[in-house]
Amino acid sequence: MTIGKIIDGKAFAATLRDKVADGVAGFVEATGRKPGLAVVLVGEDPASSVYVRSKGKMTVAVGMESFEFKRPDSIGEEDLLDLIEELNQDERVDGILVQLPLPKHIDEAAVIGAIDPAKDVDGFHVVNSGLLATGQEALVPCTPLGCIMLLKDELGDLSGLEAVVVGRSNIVGKPMAQLLLAESATVTIAHSRTRDLASVVHRADIVVAAVGRAEMVKGEWIKPGATVIDVGINRIADGEDGKSRIVGDVATAEALAHVRAITPVPGGVGPMTIAVLLRNTLVAAHARAGLAKPADL
Ligand SMILES: Nc1nc2c(c(=O)[nH]1)N[C@@H](CN(C=O)c1ccc(C(=O)N[C@@H](CCC(=O)O)C(=O)O)cc1)CN2
Numbered sequence: 001m002t003i004g005k006i007i008d009g010k011a012f013a014a015t016l017r018d019k020v021a022d023g024v025a026g027f028v029e030a031t032g033r034k035p036g037l038a039v040v041l042v043g044e045d046p047a048s049s050v051y052v053r054s055k056g057k058m059t060v061a062v063g064m065e066s067f068e069f070k071r072p073d074s075i076g077e078e079d080l081l082d083l084i085e086e087l088n089q090d091e092r093v094d095g096i097l098v099q100l101p102l103p104k105h106i107d108e109a110a111v112i113g114a115i116d117p118a119k120d121v122d123g124f125h126v127v128n129s130g131l132l133a134t135g136q137e138a139l140v141p142c143t144p145l146g147c148i149m150l151l152k153d154e155l156g157d158l159s160g161l162e163a164v165v166v167g168r169s170n171i172v173g174k175p176m177a178q179l180l181l182a183e184s185a186t187v188t189i190a191h192s193r194t195r196d197l198a199s200v201v202h203r204a205d206i207v208v209a210a211v212g213r214a215e216m217v218k219g220e221w222i223k224p225g226a227t228v229i230d231v232g233i234n235r236i237a238d239g240e241d242g243k244s245r246i247v248g249d250v251a252t253a254e255a256l257a258h259v260r261a262i263t264p265v266p267g268g269v270g271p272m273t274i275a276v277l278l279r280n281t282l283v284a285a286h287a288r289a290g291l292a293k294p295a296d297l
Pocket residue numbers: 051097098099100101122142143233246265266267268269270271272273274
């Protein structure tokens with residue numbers, strides 16, 4: 001039995017961060033200032049706090065300015081919108097990111113819609129999703145852009161390949177499908193109501209699993225030689241000692257016998273998310289300064 005390749009997202013992300021650091025040095029030389037990223041965290045969700053801390057550290061590590069804004073769960077929507085407006089006007093800030101999820105009493109769409117699209121380094125604003133959908137230059141959501149980078153690195157030209165995206169979220173599934181379409185793949189979006197998901201997935205040369213359900217995509221669903229990108233990060237109880245571990249949306253151990261290549265969880269897509277965020281911030285900084293974006297990004 002042959003075993004598929006494990007795609008090392010951690011190593012790819014480290015190389016991307018090095019390229020961003022080089023690009024930042026060039027930007028500082030050209031403009032006399034550092035690119036700046038503002039991250040807004042509402043509440044104290046432990047996972048979100050870890051991601052925000054990590055974003056701050058990596059922002060500084062590539063030579064950018066990091067601005068962190070922590071607000072309590074109880075913040076009102078108007079106050080959050082006022083903060084966003086301040087950041088929109090702040091010349092030191094090239095990128096604004098509001099860590100998701102937000103507390104239930106805050107309208108996520110209203111907050112994202114208040115971010116200046118030129119500073120929307122998450123690529124979630126409708127202006128950026130519209131630009132992406134119509135094939136124009138846009139700030140693109142970090143996780144799907146990271147997935148495309150890994151796929152192109154593994155497969156080269158994606159043109160004509162059959163791709164199935166499992167999941168239809170605005171953050172991953174929909175932009176992922178748009179990016180694959182832009183690469184001339186033949187794209188299907190499957191979701192919780194899709195009939196006979198196993199046979200839909202079995203058609204695919206590329207499977208992107210982004211449903212948020214632990215190991216839902218089974219190994220036998222995968223067409224031999226397919227490439228699988230696992231976006232899921234699901235914490236599950238492991239054994240009797242009460243400890244937990246993280247698994248993806250794909251049953252990786254089973255899938256390895258079928259795939260050409262697969263991203264692991266952890267260490268696959270996750271690390272790409274923050275590396276692409278830094279890349280997007282540098283791209284936004286160049287655009288705001290009227291400079292062309294560095295060629296290798
Ligand atoms: N405004 C945003 N909110 C959220 C986003 C986003 O892109 N923008 N994505 C996720 C969280 N996220 C970054 O914000 C993120 C998730 C996972 C990882 C990561 O590196 N994961 C590791 C495992 C981590 C662990 O052990 O818990 C991995 O997969 O190897 C980075 C960033 C939701 N919110």
